[in-house]
Amino acid sequence: MLTLHTAELLVPGPGSAPLPGGAVVVDGDRIARVGPYEELAAAFPHARTRRWPGVLTPGLQVRGADELLERTYYPDDPYEVPELGAEPISGEAALEALKMTEARWGNSARRGTQKLLARGVVAVCGRFTIASVRTAVTRSGLLILPPAAYEGRPALDPLAGRDTAGEAFHGHLEPGVVARFAVFAVADGAELLAQGATTCVATVIGGRLLHRRR
Known part of the structure; x- marks a missing residue:
């Protein structure tokens, strides 16, 4: 069509x-x-x-997607929000307290990819080591690219830290x-x-x- x-x-x-x-x-x-x-x-x-x-x-293309999807947890709204809050959770101690499993990482990654799609992201740079996360990214339709250099912490918004919007295209x-x-x-x-x-x-x-x- x-x-x-x-x-x-x-x-x-x-x-x-x-x-x-x-x-x-x-x-x-x-x-x-x-x-x-x-x-x-x-x-x-x-x-x-x-x-x-x-x-x-x-x-848009986002850098550091492995950090965003394999080392950041996205609470399940509305079920986990009353206990965990709505903001993404990162940091070794906080993630250890969540007792993350591969299945839970995959569910979090699916929520994370939806957040990326809602920001116009079509491609992600990163190397995924958790099988369920890679599966979630692949099924989302996002193109997986090799890791790319970036400064500071990666952000869901690919425009953060850019000098022009075109740099994120x-x-x-x-x-x-x-x-x-x-x-x-x-x-x-x-x-x-x-x-x-x-x-x-x-x-x-x-x-x-x-x-x-x-």
Whole structure:
């Protein structure tokens, strides 16, 4: 099925000129065309159209994902929140007190990947040593990349510590590549960097809509 995704502003990739009213045509799991909405709507009249507010960009890439998913625990809301609180738990002593098992790590990782998808993340950098965590990441649709250097502590928000939003983009939006992109409720890249990835309204991986803000 052909799907035409359009937003108020399209940013095809880092260093690319923004395109007001731009659009991306997805055919299966791949990008078929990128360009002005009017042009693509005329070329693909039978495509299903999804209109999004804000800025459509390549999906984001997060560094230190093994730290975020194998050394951070995400309490199960609402069952564990009254006892553990809603914030992620890290630190050797705190995790030891939780008596973590591989199954529990896998369940936590599934909740963690949902948080990443809700921030426009499509790719994660890290080396996963817990089988249940790697399975959770693979099943989420997130692309696993080799570890990448970073300073400070890794964050769920891939834009944290970046100088430009483009530094967090994974690839470019162009014909032939796997359709991995996100939409953020901001006016432009500068506002995206300032407000952060929690402004995400939609995340698409392999042509599938894996997150949509309700």
